[in-house]
Amino acid sequence: MILPSLSSLRTFITAAQLESFSATAKTLHITPSAVSHQIKQLEERLNCRLFERVDNKVYLSEDGQRYYQQVNSALELIEQSSQSLFDKSQQKQISLSCVPLFATRWLIPKLSHFNQSHPGWQLNIHTSTQALDLDSAKIDVAIRRGAGSWKGLDSVLLYQENLTPVCHPEFVTSALSLDNLSSAVLLHNENVLSEWEEWFLSVTKKKYSLDVIFQFQNTSQIIEACLEGAGFALIDPLFVKELLQTGKLCTPFTISAPSKRDYYLVYEAKKAQDDKVSLFKSWILAQLPTS
Numbered sequence: 001m002i003l004p005s006l007s008s009l010r011t012f013i014t015a016a017q018l019e020s021f022s023a024t025a026k027t028l029h030i031t032p033s034a035v036s037h038q039i040k041q042l043e044e045r046l047n048c049r050l051f052e053r054v055d056n057k058v059y060l061s062e063d064g065q066r067y068y069q070q071v072n073s074a075l076e077l078i079e080q081s082s083q084s085l086f087d088k089s090q091q092k093q094i095s096l097s098c099v100p101l102f103a104t105r106w107l108i109p110k111l112s113h114f115n116q117s118h119p120g121w122q123l124n125i126h127t128s129t130q131a132l133d134l135d136s137a138k139i140d141v142a143i144r145r146g147a148g149s150w151k152g153l154d155s156v157l158l159y160q161e162n163l164t165p166v167c168h169p170e171f172v173t174s175a176l177s178l179d180n181l182s183s184a185v186l187l188h189n190e191n192v193l194s195e196w197e198e199w200f201l202s203v204t205k206k207k208y209s210l211d212v213i214f215q216f217q218n219t220s221q222i223i224e225a226c227l228e229g230a231g232f233a234l235i236d237p238l239f240v241k242e243l244l245q246t247g248k249l250c251t252p253f254t255i256s257a258p259s260k261r262d263y264y265l266v267y268e269a270k271k272a273q274d275d276k277v278s279l280f281k282s283w284i285l286a287q288l289p290t291s
Contacts, residue, residue, distance in 0.1 A: 185231030
């Protein structure tokens with residue numbers, strides 16, 4: 001005998017529970033005639049009557065009741081076994097939300113080391129600068145730039161930024177000074193428009209009124225604009241190290257200043273001892289001394 005298909009068995013189970021072919025059709029998003037056809041084929045294949053039809057209702061026959069108990073138990077076992085295997089596969093997956101700059105300029109070059117250190121683990125990386133809601137977004141850990149305090153979340157300092165102006169080599173001249181830098185085209189991050197003013201105040205102890213000509217969604221875009229000669233970027237040299245070494249970008253001043261925003265590893269307080277959080281935190285903290 002050829003075994004019935006899983007779809008016909010699912011239709012049978014649903015019809016037995018709802019005692020209505022039309023309700024079964026709505027639940028399974030198929031037509032009532034499709035339900036009737038599948039039940040008819042199942043009865044013909046089993047050579048027995050599974051339902052008794054009374055008015056607009058359908059009821060399990062004696063054979064149908066026995067078949068329902070056995071098939072329902074079997075399908076539940078299949079579902080449980082499938083879910084168990086799926087859950088096991090999920091246990092070795094880490095979902096990470098990371099700001100774009102840190103992801104592209106620091107994290108991605110180190111992924112081969114993560115793979116070598118933790119074979120069999122899967123790291124799913126999503127780039128975002130949005131506010132954190134780790135639970136609803138099903139994110140295990142996040143890397144964010146900020147002051148280090150996020151409501152309901154634990155944070156661990158990863159990297160303290162020191163900012164300095166960076167530009168295309170053609171902008172570097174002997175006449176360049178901090179005063180005329182303030183009137184140059186400065187590339188702003190729309191999320192922290194005050195950052196240039198904060199930097200000038202820190203290094204000169206003077207408050208400058210700066211024009212915003214270009215503003216960008218994130219620092220990765222600012223770097224690309226800087227490479228094209230669009231203006232001056234304010235950035236930590238760590239994130240453009242290769243571009244500085246190859247001469248594609250320059251640091252026209254030897255002055256730097258601590259940023260008011262640093263990079264943190266962030267996770268839900270209730271998951272501080274979670275295997276995924278512990279593994280990733282241990283790995284990334286071990287990478288920092290070699291940055």
